Amino acid sequence: MPYVLDTADLPPRERVEAVHTAMMYASAPCHVIHEDPDGDVHARMEVWDFGNANIFTHRSSGIRLLRTARLARQDAMPVVALSVQRRSPGRIEQQRRRAVVPVGELLAVDLSGPYDYSWSGDGAAGCLQVGFDQLGLPVDVVRRATVEVRASSFYRMVTDHIAHLARDPGRIVADPAVGAVAAASVDLVRALLASAGRGGQHARQVLAETLLTRVRVFVRQHLADPDLTPQRIAAAHNVSLRHLYKVCAEAGLSLEQWIISERLQGARHELLLPESRHRSVAAIARRWGFRDATHFTRRFKARYGMLPNQWRRSSADARS
Known part of the structure; x- marks a missing residue:
């Protein structure tokens, strides 16, 4: 069962404190600042266990999450959050980066470090949170990648995948194949961060290890395209057709028949x-x-x- 907060069930005077308490559980310790604390404060949060990660969905009135350097020093477990804006644009400041993230786009945040994240009005986001220990990448590569995710050639694939996870997480986690989906999701995050973070040998290894996962996700996102061919799939992943077939054969997968x-x-x-x-x-x-x-x-x-x-x-x- 997920952790759920819905302020619609609470008296208005209790909502500010309830949102603060829920955020401590759902994400990382931070100052929760409401755009209009004396107005219509409302929020709905859900946190779903998802293999070795979790899916966090959040819709609320205008809010600012401020994690100071002092708070960051108190937290020992590094976690990266990859969040897709679902309603109003988000604003993020971390590692001397300031950005406005439009609806439908992805931002990555190192939850163990200081950050300043906010939106105005009625906003929402869907997020996949993964511990650094699940990524198999050096910490500096991950932290560098969080400010450069748009540079990755896998940016759109991962953005669309996380948006899909956040659309109906209850249905996904109830599926008997959820373990495989969760593992594949972490693989996609590894590939995104390795690519964006210029991880050198680590990146090459991760990209080789995650090729089949990325191919499966790419195919599922393009099933409606009648021009989806093995040649196009190979080109999209910068590998030869021969290598693509070899990787599929090693996994016991006939690519054309699977499509x-x-x-x-x-x-x-x-x-x-x-x-x-x-x-x-x-x-x-x-x-x-x-x-x-x-x-x-x-x-x-x-x-x-x-x-x-x-x-x-x-x-x-x-x-x-």
């Missing part, structure tokens, strides 16, 4: 959605990267033993 399988699973799920009931099978097939509806239908029947329309009707009958 088709992922697309079929996505289409099969969408066929059941109430909001998709007016979409034709051909339209759903195209949405999942199949150019030819006949080819999709043949593949679907071979995989699931029935035609897409039969699957849709049988599932609808079961619900009625």
Whole structure:
């Protein structure tokens, strides 16, 4: 079960202190300064255990989190937070860096060091928090990378992945495969920071170790693109096609067949959605990267033993 704070359940006079106490648990000790402490202070926070990391979601009225050098000296466990702004822009100051982070973009914060983070108005963010000890990188590489994450070629991939985690963490952590997803998420963070932090030999090792994870995430983020080919995947990861196939083969993965399988699973799920009931099978097939509806239908029947329309009707009958 997650740790949850929802100030809607509290009298207004208790909300400021409750948010402060919750923040100490959810993130790092810091001064919590509300934009309008005498106004409509509201907040909802959730912290979900996620393998050796956690997912932290936070929506609230305007807030500032100020971690001073004195507070930083009291904390022994270094943690990096990778946070995607979900509503109003965020402002961050750390290591002589000042930045405004737009909605949908990523910021990385070394929670063990001093920082000043804030937003105005009704804001929200979704965050993946990972201990330095899980990253297999020197501390100086990690700390240098936190101010340079946008320099990494994996920036957009990791940003989209964390945004997806924060969208519905309850569903993700309830899935039987959550352990694999959590491990893959930490691998993506390792790759991002190694790339952005110019880790030299450490970076090369991490990038080699995380290639298959990055390929899997890249494919899942581009399943709807009919031009998703092994050649494009290899180019996106700066490796040869031969090396890509070698890495997949060592993991027992047939790349082309796995892509088709992922697309079929996505289409099969969408066929059941109430909001998709007016979409034709051909339209759903195209949405999942199949150019030819006949080819999709043949593949679907071979995989699931029935035609897409039969699957849709049988599932609808079961619900009625």
